[in-house]
Amino acid sequence: MRNFKYVKTIKDALEQECPGTVSCADIVSLSARDGIVLLGGPRIEMKTGRKDSKRSYLSEVENTIPNHNDSMELVLSRFQSIGIDTQGIVALLGAHSVGRVHCVNLVHRLYPTVDPTLDPDYAEYLKGRCPTPDPDPEAVLYSRNDRETPMILDNMYYNNLLKHKGLLVIDQQLTSDPTTSPFVEKMAADNGYFHDQFARAVLLLSENNPLTGDEGEVRKDCRYVNSE
Numbered sequence: 482m483r484n485f486k487y488v489k490t491i492k493d494a495l496e497q498e499c500p501g502t503v504s505c506a507d508i509v510s511l512s513a514r515d516g517i518v519l520l521g522g523p524r525i526e527m528k529t530g531r532k533d534s535k536r537s538y539l540s541e542v543e544n545t546i547p548n549h550n551d552s553m554e555l556v557l558s559r560f561q562s563i564g565i566d567t568q569g570i571v572a573l574l575g576a577h578s579v580g581r582v583h584c585v586n587l588v589h590r591l592y593p594t595v596d597p598t599l600d601p602d603y604a605e606y607l608k609g610r611c612p613t614p615d616p617d618p619e620a621v622l623y624s625r626n627d628r629e630t631p632m633i634l635d636n637m638y639y640n641n642l643l644k645h646k647g648l649l650v651i652d653q654q655l656t657s658d659p660t661t662s663p664f665v666e667k668m669a670a671d672n673g674y675f676h677d678q679f680a681r682a683v684l685l686l687s688e689n690n691p692l693t694g695d696e697g698e699v700r701k702d703c704r705y706v707n708s709e
């Protein structure tokens with residue numbers, strides 16, 4: 482999502498070749514597919530033909546996208562309601578094997594006292610990355626999700642969790658919750674199993690509730706609904 486700016490580059494190129502044909506929803510899905518491959522993850526065959534929504538509300542994002550301090554119960558029920566099972570959800574969170582977390586989402590685990598579920602040496606390292614309890618939202622202070630293999634979509638995430646080096650509360654809770662912990666151990670031990678489950682779950686996510694036919698439109702500009 483950090484690179485949404487490229488959606489416009491891709492859309493402009495597509496509009497030149499085939500105007501009004503490829504939706505923004507398909508661009509985002511196929512970008513995720515290719516991003517996964519570029520990061521050493523599995524190749525996932527995705528369908529195309531999604532239409533874009535004719536409306537756009539911020540509240541829909543707030544009501545459906547999980548928050549870093551949501552409970553495990555809520556996160557599980559959100560994903561289960563769209564047909565993704567527990568091992569699929571554990572695998573999806575493996576996306577936190579790449580990328581970064583900004584200090585605003587981290588400092589509550591470091592200050593005023595260190596979260597006891599966090600490895601103490603790792604907490605010291607994170608304090609170095611996020612030196613104050615109230616980071617300036619404009620300052621781009623962050624830590625990498627996975628210090629070992631930050632640019633590879635691998636099962637290192639699960640091995641980090643087992644060493645108490647999960648960055649978000651939800652990450653660390655995967656190892657303490659009895660419904661998810663057996664899958665963490667299995668994925669930590671077997672990268673192939675992680676990739677298979679990740680591929681299956683991303684496919685389910687990509688096929689959740691697509692708009693087809695007149696339910697949607699192909700946007701001309703991905704940032705706006707088409708004017709009538």
Ligand code: HEM
Nearest residue numbers: 483547548549556573574576577579580581582583586651
């Ligand atoms: C279970 C619920 C989830 C929660 C609560 C959650 C929360 C977060 C948070 C708070 C960040 C850090 C954002 C920042 O500080 O910039 C993050 C980063 C990230 N998340 Fe999640 N996430 C969840 C599930 C997922 C899923 C299912 C995926 C993909 C399949 C995913 C992929 C990513 C990636 C790639 C990043 C790194 C972004 C970057 O480097 O800019 N997350 N997530």
Ligand SMILES: [Ca+2]
Nearest residue numbers: 578627630633
């Ligand atoms: Ca990694």
